[in-house]
Amino acid sequence: MDVGAGTSPPVLLLHGILVSSWAWRHTLSGLAHSRRLIAPCHPGHGFSSKGASSYSIAELTHAAVGLLDRLEIDHVDVVGNSLGGGVALRMALDYPDRVRRLVLLAPAAMPIPAFAPLLMLQGSHFGALYRTVLRERVIRSFLTHSAYRQPIVDDAFMAGLWAPLASGETFAAAGVLSRGLPAEMRGLYEALPTIFKRTLVVWGDHDGLLSPSAAPSIVGRLPRAELRLFEECGHCPMEEHPDAFNAMLTAFLDS
Secondary structure (H helix, E strand, C coil), X not given: CEECCCCCCCEEEECCCCCCHHHHHHHHHHHXXXXXXXXXXXXXXXXXXXXXXXXXXXXXXXXXXXXXXXXXXXXXXXXXXXXXXHHHHHHHHHCHHHEEEXXXXXXXXXXXXXXXXXXXXXXXXXXXXXXHHCCHHHHHHHHHHHHXXXXXXXXXXXXXXXXXXXXXXXXXXXXXXXXXXXXHHHHHHHHHHHCCCEXXXXXXXXXXXXXXXXXXXXXXXXXXXXXXXXXXCCCCHHHHCHHHHHHHHHHHHHC
């Protein structure tokens, strides 16, 4: 999605694993009046192409920069949630001239991810397993009890979330991606001291996927970072507290 306009640098919005650009719906509707917002679906996710033999944070980063090239955008502010936070950091490392500022929401950049046991399910039958086991009802329960603190997982939410997941191809892509994800996260964590972009790290205090206990370490390793904790919030502050998040994002990017 590419919406809005303004004199400020465009904002690239990068979503997490197993979801789509739909995760940024409140940010897109709330800020498009003042700035240009680009919210792609990662390869293998959402409504983007699928079926590649490999995915990685590095490959997703290359795809995001390729999109900026096609749109003839030289540099952006990058906002990334979870996996998208890892892609944002990799972009700052590999393409520093394309990145002005970073906003990282529970970024995938820690040596031992809290969800490491889930990454053990990374064999060639990952997609088939999830098509069989993780039906909409199971995912709804998981989101309600682990991913989100606020009661937003209603029928309308599930309809928006489920549309790009129903075929199971995104689950298969996530399985391929997950094989190398722990090593890529460790590599990003080790590289944090070399990233000198102004950075805002955002975390929900009840994140059940990536523990907020990792936040001080990540912020401490980034030379120019500050931390904002959202109370009564899970893994996705931009969805759970959209008005407060939009105001915070605007203030940081304009400061």
